Amino acid sequence: MAGQVEMSNKLGRFELVSQISQSPVATVFKALDPDSQKTVALKVVDLGKAADRAALVTRVFEEADQSKPLNSHNIAVLYGVGDEGDQLLAATEYVQGNSVATTLARKDGFSIWDLQDIARQLCHVLDHAQVHRVVHQSLEPAKIMVQWEGLVKVLGFGISSMTASVTPPESVPEAFHYYSPEQLRGEPCDHRSALFSLGAILYEMATEQKAFGGETVDQVRHAILESTPPAPLRLKADLNPGLSDLIMKAISKSPSGRYQSGQDLLRDLEQCKTANKAATFAALFEPKTRAAAVGTSAISSGQPAMPPTPRPSVTASTVTLPGDAKSSLAVDPMTIKKPAKSPDSGPAASSFSEIDQMPPLKESYVPASPAPVAEEPPEPDPLPQARLNKSAPDKTKIRVSKAAQKAVTEIRHTPPKLYLSALVVAGVLIAAAITGLMVHNYLADREQTGTTSAPAASAEMQTDPATAKAPPITSVAPPSAASAQPAQTQAEQTEGRAAAIAAARASKKLKLGNAKPALPVPAVAVAQLSIISNPAGVQIAFDGGAVCETPCALTGIAPGQHVIAATKPGYGPESRTIAMSAGESSSLSLTLNQLAAKLSITSSPAGAMILVDGKDTGKITPAVFSLEKPGAHTVVVRREGYLEETSSASADAGQTATLNLNLKSLGSTDKIRGAGGKFKKIFGGGDTSGMGIVSVKTQPKGAQIMVNNQVLDKTAPFDFYLNPGTYLIDISMSGRRNVHRVITVKQSEKLAIDETLSPE
Numbered sequence: 001m002a003g004q005v006e007m008s009n010k011l012g013r014f015e016l017v018s019q020i021s022q023s024p025v026a027t028v029f030k031a032l033d034p035d036s037q038k039t040v041a042l043k044v045v046d047l048g049k050a051a052d053r054a055a056l057v058t059r060v061f062e063e064a065d066q067s068k069p070l071n072s073h074n075i076a077v078l079y080g081v082g083d084e085g086d087q088l089l090a091a092t093e094y095v096q097g098n099s100v101a102t103t104l105a106r107k108d109g110f111s112i113w114d115l116q117d118i119a120r121q122l123c124h125v126l127d128h129a130q131v132h133r134v135v136h137q138s139l140e141p142a143k144i145m146v147q148w149e150g151l152v153k154v155l156g157f158g159i160s161s162m163t164a165s166v167t168p169p170e171s172v173p174e175a176f177h178y179y180s181p182e183q184l185r186g187e188p189c190d191h192r193s194a195l196f197s198l199g200a201i202l203y204e205m206a207t208e209q210k211a212f213g214g215e216t217v218d219q220v221r222h223a224i225l226e227s228t229p230p231a232p233l234r235l236k237a238d239l240n241p242g243l244s245d246l247i248m249k250a251i252s253k254s255p256s257g258r259y260q261s262g263q264d265l266l267r268d269l270e271q272c273k274t275a276n277k278a279a280t281f282a283a284l285f286e287p288k289t290r291a292a293a294v295g296t297s298a299i300s301s302g303q304p305a306m307p308p309t310p311r312p313s314v315t316a317s318t319v320t321l322p323g324d325a326k327s328s329l330a331v332d333p334m335t336i337k338k339p340a341k342s343p344d345s346g347p348a349a350s351s352f353s354e355i356d357q358m359p360p361l362k363e364s365y366v367p368a369s370p371a372p373v374a375e376e377p378p379e380p381d382p383l384p385q386a387r388l389n390k391s392a393p394d395k396t397k398i399r400v401s402k403a404a405q406k407a408v409t410e411i412r413h414t415p416p417k418l419y420l421s422a423l424v425v426a427g428v429l430i431a432a433a434i435t436g437l438m439v440h441n442y443l444a445d446r447e448q449t450g451t452t453s454a455p456a457a458s459a460e461m462q463t464d465p466a467t468a469k470a471p472p473i474t475s476v477a478p479p480s481a482a483s484a485q486p487a488q489t490q491a492e493q494t495e496g497r498a499a500a501i502a503a504a505r506a507s508k509k510l511k512l513g514n515a516k517p518a519l520p521v522p523a524v525a526v527a528q529l530s531i532i533s534n535p536a537g538v539q540i541a542f543d544g545g546a547v548c549e550t551p552c553a554l555t556g557i558a559p560g561q562h563v564i565a566a567t568k569p570g571y572g573p574e575s576r577t578i579a580m581s582a583g584e585s586s587s588l589s590l591t592l593n594q595l596a597a598k599l600s601i602t603s604s605p606a607g608a609m610i611l612v613d614g615k616d617t618g619k620i621t622p623a624v625f626s627l628e629k630p631g632a633h634t635v636v637v638r639r640e641g642y643l644e645e646t647s648s649a650s651a652d653a654g655q656t657a658t659l660n661l662n663l664k665s666l667g668s669t670d671k672i673r674g675a676g677g678k679f680k681k682i683f684g685g686g687d688t689s690g691m692g693i694v695s696v697k698t699q700p701k702g703a704q705i706m707v708n709n710q711v712l713d714k715t716a717p718f719d720f721y722l723n724p725g726t727y728l729i730d731i732s733m734s735g736r737r738n739v740h741r742v743i744t745v746k747q748s749e750k751l752a753i754d755e756t757l758s759p760e
Helices: 053-067 100-106 112-131 174-180 192-207 217-226 242-249 262-301 397-412 414-447 487-508
Strands: 016-023 027-031 038-046 076-085 089-095 144-146 153-154 475-478 525-535 539-542 546-547 554-558 560-567 574-579 585-591 598-604 607-610 615-620 622-624 631-638 645-651 654-662 692-699 703-708 717-724 726-732 738-747 750-756
Touching: 016 038, 053 076, 053 089, 100 144, 112 144, 112 153, 112 192, 112 262, 112 615, 153 475, 174 192, 174 217, 192 242, 192 262, 242 262, 525 574, 546 554, 560 585, 574 585, 574 645, 598 631, 598 645, 615 622, 645 654, 692 738, 703 717, 726 750, 738 750
Parallel strands: 525 585, 598 654, 692 750
Antiparallel strands: 016 027, 027 038, 038 089, 076 089, 144 153, 475 554, 525 554, 539 546, 539 560, 560 574, 598 622, 607 615, 607 631, 631 645, 692 717, 703 726, 726 738
16 A cells, blocks of 8 residues: 555455555555445555645545546546545556556557557547546556557546645656646646646657656656757657657647647647658659659660669568667558668568569550651652741742832832822722622612512521521430430531521522522531539539539530539539530539538537537537538437436538427435445535435345446445435446436435346
């Protein structure tokens, strides 16, 4: 017991089985609780070494009472605390596995995946404790247990201050290396203090060195308050730079400079992992790309290509760094910068990215360009001069330039009188031509005066070219492979039909009396567009009009710019502007983003923890947050002192479901009477007037009883007093199905609970 506990058969009501650990201030035993038949971890502290015994006992009892609302599978359960003579006792859940401190002592190392998984569960624990305003005062590697299946259990919640004032002056407690600066200064601490301790633990897991070391208490205190440790990247060259920055932010001296929640820290840790994968992929293929570039350059210059440098084989257990610096930290082998192969080393293991390990490519024949023969003159090109090589000098341009200069010179020497004579002659010729045209038109009109006028119906046959329009846009389903025709063939058929109609109309107009021959109508070459989308079934609006539902094809589209709008319930809209040319056949693929389903939850009173589908969201009411997927969900809200409420909510994509729950107040458990034993201080006592009596009997006997999540120190059958109100009664026994009851206790009445526990 705190260095002096002798191994005996019993301590209080507990039967000691073995000693788990021992420090200068406390001893932990594996013990058996005969009342509940449970194996527990019994922590014993010698109160004789405490600076203020009464203050220590009061502080531990208060912390144990504050931790009662904690309910996480990552937190070791605290069964009760009490005093036995000069010893302070705490009975907690017995956890099997290895602690982080044991792994550090063995120097087994942590891979990036181990570190990320442990940190993820620790962040969940700290956020859960933050919701209930509970702060772990002595988080250290020894209190982080990793069970065989990988589940992390945090020890010490509710009793983290148990050894705070019993520190021997000649030694440094292990937890002291992980205290936050505000904790050492005696200032109020919140959840950010525990996040600082987590950062110091991650520092040691990544570097195998303490962030704040020292041989004495003063040295450690100075390191935490005044010194900044070197960045982990400086101690481990193969460490992810993002992880190094994350750890340094977590151990910031100022609480405002640290992470404000475990979720924030975990988000950056996930980004480190994602960036690590991207760097791995780039590093894997960069040497091959560089080698290919060198080979191409050598071929183009006529020099032999240099072979690619082979990469050495790397294992995940031990990484050898350049400069003979070795690290036993187990990391992703692809995150290590591969050292160059030494001349005398053996053949390197082939990587799957090497060319000789890839499947053979299909051979393709590229004819060699024939060398030009300078002695034989080239044959004359029978094609026009425009097809000559543009790189050759343009002799035509040179002749035109000279001819133009010569013409300008001759014009300058022309007499002015000759200009006037030419202008007069040109004017006479133009006047004669105009007169001839007028006479011709007059005679033509005279000849047509006696002919029959065209029927009124013939006017309908005339077509004004200005009013000619493209065919209307139609929507068709995508054609099958058997019936589909090229877009150009359809355009040619349309053009042929239009030309035939125009020719027929022109021939009829020539036979009419006063009707003038109509000009041929130019055919409009229309375009077509195929549209697909993800997801399918999207409504497509073409230039503002609803046309089709994807997948579909639009035909008869006039050339020019068009606006396509896509909509679907539960998805964000998408809009595109496209330009179509005459006769073009194109396709368009659209991807719509699904809108998130949201949930708005309020409770009366506020401040209740929210669980969705059995998962703790880390939020308290009132809150609005996005759901992982739309549909129906089960929502549970819990608050200390109130009966939990369960409801269901259904939200479609893009919609927000609203829940407003009224929590029913639970009765007070401060005055439970009948618990007895040395653990009665955690439940209190007092007058029983006006209280109701609850009698719990089970078959078989010996079942554990919990009232509002508080464990009674007596097993069934047991009678105890409760104040009037509503209570949660949980009855459990190993190998039997648990019983959960909600009871209402009335003043001065007796309520009997008689349960037969069925086997699991």
